[in-house]
Amino acid sequence: DINECNQGICSQVCHNSVGSFECSCFPGYVLNEDKITCSDINECTSGVAGCSQDCINKEGGFNCECEFGYTLDDDRKTCVVGKLKIATIIIQLYSFKMRKYVENICCALL
Known part of the structure; x- marks a missing residue:
């Protein structure tokens, strides 16, 4: 053979x-x-991807992405409100001694 x-x-x-x-x-x-x-295979147009917001096709696969204010959950498909980003911003503001502005920025981001 x-x-x-x-x-x-x-x-x-x-x-x-x-x-x-x-x-x-x-x-x-x-x-x-x-x-x-x-x-x-374009998983984004074929309906296979299952992204809750934005789907980006790439060679051999795809990536799900989230709009501003959301973060990608552990399932790599679902977008959730980006509370972790808000917490990070607040911590950074405290480190720059901008405490009086924290409440306003926090509420504007929510």
Whole structure:
């Protein structure tokens, strides 16, 4: 049996079998009609991503991003109110001895 995979026919993954071979793709890609090459799946337009706000497609995957005032939750898809950012700003203001402005800035950010 000749190992057709040694010839570099497949663009990503090659599976050799007796008398034949089969190509497949890495996660985030789909096998094209030629059964040899792979194309990126746009998870953002296909509905696979599941981002609660903004979806950014990239080669082989995607990233979810959040609008101003929100942070990405641990599931990397859901955006939640960015309370951690507000706390960070307040701590920084205290360190710069700007205590009298903290309440106004805090309330404006909420």
